[in-house]
Amino acid sequence: MSEPLVFHYDIDGEDFISAGQASIQIKKNLRRIGLSPEVIRRVSIAMYEGEINMVIHAKGGTADVMLYEDRIEIILADKGPGISNIEEAMQEGFSTASDTIRSLGFGAGMGLPNMKRYSDKMTIDTTVGVGTTVTMVINIT
Amino acid sequence: MxxxxxxxxxxxxxxxxxxxxxxxxxxxxxxxxxxxxxxxxxxxxxxxxxxxxxxxxxxxxxSSRLESMDRFKYKIALPAPTLYGQFENLDDVDYVLDGLKKIGFDDVFEVSKAAELVSAYTRTYLKTEGIKKPVISSACPVIVRLIGLRFPSLSGNIIHMLPPMEVAAYLARQRALDNNPGLKEEDIGVCFISPCPAKVSYVKNGFADYKSQVDEVISISDIYFRLINEMSHGSDIESLSESGIIGIGWASSGGEASAIFNERYLAADGIENVNRVLDQLENGNISQLEFIELNACPGGCVGGVMTVQNPFIAKARLQALRHGLPVSRNNLTKEQSQYIPDSYLFNELPEYEPISRLSGSIAESMRMMADIQKLKSSLPGIDCGACGAPNCRAFAEDIIRGNAHFVSCPIKGNESVTVKENDIDG
CATH class of the missing domain: 3.30.70.20 (Alpha-Beta Plaits)
Incomplete structure (x- = not known):
């Protein structure tokens, strides 16, 4: 099957309380496909971190998860402020999150580093003032 | 399974x-x-x-009937601490234990006593180097099964400590043999007085290579009236109870976790809450925790469906009962508590079973998932349940698995059925 199976989620940026729901949904679907627990865990963590990022920084966005026979591609797209310095953003502990967000236990500066850690390949396409698209690939083997 | x-x-x-x-x-x-x-x-x-x-x-x-214990020469009751919370105006656990002896048990071994030993060894375990944190309690059998079926990546966090009921069964058997030299192993019957059906299943099935040491499980609600009729309020009863505040506290949510004497714990109860906690834990965003206590029933064991009293009332009564008791009566010396005896541990957890998997082949599962998505979008999406499935998505899955028919949908079922099914096949 060359056509991927696509799961689309709208990430609501207004609703901080329900952030993380898409990650739970994708986890359920991947279990139905019968992928290994380790792959499911990696996808769900990568997806969760991305989801939280979009809610904190970009007032939401969209998540498309494409399942191919050999890999999973996650495309997270938002129309947020963009990332001015990717190298800085990739550093563990670096965060531009507000104090309010931090007081909720988020904004620890582990989002992007974790997304990179749990995916096999990650690319960031960002333009300041326009938005950010993060593409992650996780191999199924 | x-x-x-x-x-x-x-x-x-x-x-x-x-x-x-x-x-x-x-x-x-x-x-x-x-x-x-x-x-x-x-x-x-x-x-x-x-x-x-x-x-x-x-x-x-x-659950079993009390008569099922008749086949044993020496009968031991293991009351769950939840039992103590079922009685109005109870001011001493001994009345309950004495009552259990009067309805035919030769000995009574409190599960709350075993719980205090489990708490002591859990504290020791938490200091072990190289263990996966947060450590998840193994006491609620529903949780152990849920993690095995749905959260396999967290299996390694479950403490391999037997639940208090099993430790109580083991210790009660030892005590029976020690105190009654003529007794043979097979003469002894151990009966757990349970707040929940999950313990019944646990005893029937064991798990992995472990076989339960409990013979019968009787529900609290079944034994309640018989017991209350035999409970005297005189002063001439034996002093039998060996539990403290910690042991009795295990009956409600947070009791087990607070006994680790470390504020970095989480205690959640009610199956929906538990699912959310496990989902978040799997995503790695609950940090800095040492211990997690999860109970499937609302309020903890006091919320079990085989009890007679409302869980919050039972909890309030247990609080009153605990007042004036020592913190713990496990009687372990500092040296003894340093090493966890093998008899308190189990080896293996049940194997991961991907219950929701559509098919054994990933390619086939993907094809089925695509069909489910397509079919789901043609369903009304109001999740009414009239077709017999809990929601439209589950109904679509049932159809694709061949377990249901589109005509069962009360809203769309009559609309051009043949077209719909052709759509899916093509």
Whole structure:
């Protein structure tokens, strides 16, 4: 099957309380496909971190998860402020999150580093003032 | 584990085929078929939600009768601490223990006493180097099964400590043999007095290579009236209780966790809350925790479906009962508590079973998932349950698996059925 199976989620940026729901949904679907627990865990963590990022920084966005026979591609797209310095953003502990967000236990500066850690390949396409698209690939083997 | 024996029975005559249990089942294990509820055994985790919510009392927990103990020469009762919270104006646990002896038990071994030993060894375990944190309690059998079926990546966090009921059974047998030299192993029968059907299933099935040391499980609600009739309020009763505040505290949510004497714990109860905690834990965003106590029933064991009293009232009574007791009466010396005896540990957890998997082949599962998505979008999406499935997505999955027909949908079922099914095949 060359056509991927696509799961689309709208990430609501207004609703901080329900952030993380898409990650739970994708986890359920991947279990139905019968992928290994380790792959499911990696996808769900990568997806969760991305989801939280979009809610904190970009007032939401969209998540498309494409399942191919050999890999999973996650495309997270938002129309947020963009990332001015990717190298800085990739550093563990670096965060531009507000104090309010931090007081909720988020904004620890582990989002992007974790997304990179749990995916096999990650690319960031960002333009300041326009938005950010993060593409992650996780191999199924 | 398709041959897993459950402890929920349906009274077909009482079941009206309403959709209440369907909507409450956390694993979507129930369907309404031919006018009544049917449970899918491989998905059921014995949480008791269907029993708790059935408005017609058609769902029942299965447990043993007291007479089932007659086959043993020496009978031991293991009361769960929840039992103590069922009685009004009880000011001393000894009245309950004395009552159990009067209804025919030769000895009584409190599960709360064993719980205090489990707490002491859990504190020791938490200091062990190289263990996966946060450590998850193994006391609630529903949780152990739920993690095995749905959260395999967290299996390594479960403490391999036997639940207090099993430790109590082991110690009670030892005590019986020590105190009664003529007694043989097979003469001894151990009976757990249980707040929940999940313990019944646990005893019937064991798990992995472990076989339970309990012989029979009787529900608190079954024994309640017999027991209360035998409970005297005189002063001439034996002093039997050996539990402290910690042991009795295990009956409600947070009791086990607070006994680790470390504020970095989480205690959650109610199956929906538990699912959320496990989902978040799996995503790695609950940090800095040492210990997690999870109970499937609301309020903890006091919320079990085989109890007679409201969980919050039972909890309040237990608080009053605990007042004036020592913190713990485990009587372990500092040296003894340093090493966890092998008899308190189990080896293996049940193997991960991907219950929700559509097919054994990933490619085939993907094809089925694509069909489910397509079919789901043509369903009304109001999740009414009238087709017999809990929601439209589950109904679409049932159709693709070949277990249901599109015509069962009360809204769309009559619309050009043939076209729909052709659509899917093509």
């Amino acid at each position: 398709n041959d897993y024996q459950h402890s929920v029975l349906l009274d077909v005559n009482k079941c009206t085929g309403c959709t209440t249990c369907l909507k409450h089942c956390p694993t979507e294990a129930i369907r309404i078929n031919n006018g009544h509820a049917v449970i899918n055994d491989s998905r059921c985790i014995d949480c008791g939600e269907c029993i708790r919510n059935c408005p017609h009392s058609a769902k029942k927990a299965v």
